[in-house]
Amino acid sequence: DVKVTQSSRYLVKRTGEKVFLECVQDMDHENMFWYRQDPGLGLRLIYFSYDVKMKEKGDIPEGYSVSREKKERFSLILESASTNQTSMYLCASSGTGHTGELFFGEGSRLTVL
Amino acid sequence: GQNIDQPTEMTATEGAIVQINCTYQTSGFNGLFWYQQHAGEAPTFLSYNVLDGLEEKGRFSSFLSRSKGYSYLLLKELQMKDSASYLCAVLDSNYQLIWGAGTKLIIKP
Numbered sequence: 001d002v003k004v005t006q007s008s009r010y011l012v013k014r015t016g017e018k019v020f021l022e023c024v025q026d027m028d029h030e031n032m033f034w035y036r037q038d039p040g041l042g043l044r045l046i047y048f049s050y051d052v053k054m055k056e057k058g059d060i061p062e063g064y065s066v067s068r069e070k071k072e073r074f075s076l077i078l079e080s081a082s083t084n085q086t087s088m089y090l091c092a093s094s095g096t097g098h099t100g101e102l103f104f105g106e107g108s109r110l111t112v113l
Numbered sequence: 114g115q116n117i118d119q120p121t122e123m124t125a126t127e128g129a130i131v132q133i134n135c136t137y138q139t140s141g142f143n144g145l146f147w148y149q150q151h152a153g154e155a156p157t158f159l160s161y162n163v164l165d166g167l168e169e170k171g172r173f174s175s176f177l178s179r180s181k182g183y184s185y186l187l188l189k190e191l192q193m194k195d196s197a198s199y200l201c202a203v204l205d206s207n208y209q210l211i212w213g214a215g216t217k218l219i220i221k222p
Contacts, residue, residue, distance in 0.1 A: 004155075040121075040214055041214055042117065042200070042202075042211070042212030042213050042214045042215070043156075043200070043202075043210075043212040044212075045209070045210075090155065090156070099204065099208050099210075100143070100144050100146045100161065100202065100204040100210055101146070101158050101161065102148075102156075102158065102210070103158075104155035104156050104157070105155055106154065106155050107153075107154075107155060
């Protein structure tokens with residue numbers, strides 16, 4: 001069964017802390033994405049990657065960075081967490097071609113105090 | 114700007130039929146997707162439409178009219194497990210997904 005695994009389901013951090021969210025997929029997918037999901041809003045794309053060591057900014061990259069050192073792993077980094085980054089973070093992957101069919105992880109709910 | 118509209122919430126009865134509408138205005142169009150998301154879980158892919166018409170998959174069907182910028186998801190023989198949010202998304206000219214805010218579907222016995 002295909003799987004996208006996010007390292008933490010729930011995190012509580014303090015303002016100013018550095019936060020790492022890890023995502024691993026076992027489908028040998030080229031494309032990986034980080035979204036945040038907030039009530040009343042559609043999924044918003046933070047960063048995406050089409051290949052190892054490659055990254056592209058999405059719609060809301062400010063305050064975030066990413067790392068893709070291996071094909072299966074895509075990490076989201078909050079250099080200095082702020083309260084407005086409290087959200088559900090969803091990682092997704094897709095293969096080449098049909099780029100709209102995404103496989104999502106279970107999500108990481110981050111609370112920044 | 115790019116925009117996808119869908120109702121915030123709908124209520125339906127177990128065993129009935131419900132239609133969830135989605136209208137879109139995007140820069141280009143390379144397909145429309147429906148996803149299902151149960152509370153506290155990941156979204157899962159339901160359907161894909163790129164040509165006009167109806168795509169049927171079991172109890173679920175999805176319709177697309179590109180000229181009207183309109184799609185709907187039709188759920189038949191509703192079951193309690195269909196209680197979830199349904200997300201509409203369009204793949205734009207840059208092959209980026211634009212997402213609606215989702216429709217929360219409540220099924221009552």
